[in-house]
Amino acid sequence: MAAIIEADGLGIRFVRNRRRQLRLRELIVRRGARDPDAGRFWPLRDLSFRVEPGETVGVVGRNGTGKSTLLRLIAGVLIPDEGTIAVHGRVAPLLELSAGFSGDLTGRENLYLVGGLHGLSSAYLRRHFDEIVSFAGEQVERAIDTSVRHYSSGMKVRLGFAVIAHLPHPVLLVDEVTAVGDAEFRAKCYATIERLLAEGRTLVLVSHNDKDLTRFCRRGLYLDAGRLIVDGTIDEALAAYADAAQR
Ligand SMILES: Nc1ncnc2c1ncn2[C@@H]1O[C@H](COP(=O)(O)OP(=O)(O)OP(=O)(O)O)[C@@H](O)[C@H]1O
Known part of the structure; x- marks a missing residue:
């Protein structure tokens, strides 16, 4: 093989x-x-x-x-x-999970940004948006339109993990x-x-x-x-x- x-x-x-x-x-x-x-x-x-x-x-x-x-x-x-x-x-790196996040952007915007950096299309991300956010947990779900600067480190890691765990790589x-x-x-x-x-x-x-x-x-x-x-x-x-x- x-x-x-x-x-x-x-x-x-x-x-x-x-x-x-x-x-x-x-x-x-x-x-x-x-x-x-x-x-x-x-x-x-x-x-x-x-x-x-x-x-x-x-x-x-x-x-x-x-x-x-x-x-x-x-x-x-x-x-x-x-x-x-x-x-x-392609590689799904469950490594530095909040890498690539920008504090000025909301959770929603970061999801598209980081998903895009890993090669996911915006159509794919739109289709899986609810699933990814719900995977990240209730706290992140509630704060999805808040800028990531106000997230706890655990919330950032959860959102990062949710995006990367959805990569088909x-x-x-x-x-x-x-x-x-x-x-x-x-x-x-x-x-x-x-x-x-x-x-x-x-x-x-x-x-x-x-x-x-x-x-x-x-x-x-x-x-x-x-x-x-x-x-x-x-x-x-x-x-x-x-x-x-x-x-
Ligand atoms: N960017 C860097 N510049 C210089 N030295 C570095 C850098 N990154 C890691 N090192 C050094 O390289 C060596 C290997 O580091 P690495 O993080 O790969 O080890 P590790 O086996 O993963 O360790 P641990 O079990 O502690 O996580 C260490 O001596 C570390 O201090």
Whole structure:
């Protein structure tokens, strides 16, 4: 079967402390010129893997080991410095859920704006408008013509989730299902992800919660220090991660 996500020798380089003040020594020795490699590091390097359509993949590893960076590379928000990442299909990023919202616009206007940014037509959004807003919950429904500046952070996340959960895109990227919202919202997130997976979507989930990972994912990638250490079942990836943590 043709892969839907394909990473080949994937790597990206960041700059630590971009806004670091020049030290006095640097000012004198280099007359203010910065060393072009200063603070550069590879949060991810030499990653190669393939994901088939309909696969559910959990990404595990310690804090700061490159998991969210990998999701952002798959989403196309970051561009690799080495290797390639190819995604054959559009991506629904359940990542920064209120990203793209403009505080000056109402909930209604933001729904059209963000839906449009993700490639949905205004006809599609008009047709699904009531469904999306009701999915976001009663509070958002009542405030749909109020500017988003007056929304609580939970309301923004709910509206963002409602829009992105309605994308028909085949690839679903999720960073920590349990990280946002109240208990009722989390239950809704779980039910939605289950419904989307039953439709045969492909999932890449980053999480520190073993229960979420084993509930949603069959396959697991274990990353350490930006390298892919295990590409196997989710149980194998979790076992390798637990082993490394005990050492
Ligand atoms: N825009 C950026 N510029 C510079 N460094 C960054 C940037 N984004 C992330 N980093 C650094 O890159 C490394 C990988 O970060 P990333 O968020 O991918 O880790 P993670 O595995 O998702 O961590 P966590 O489990 O804590 O969410 C970390 O050292 C982080 O501090």
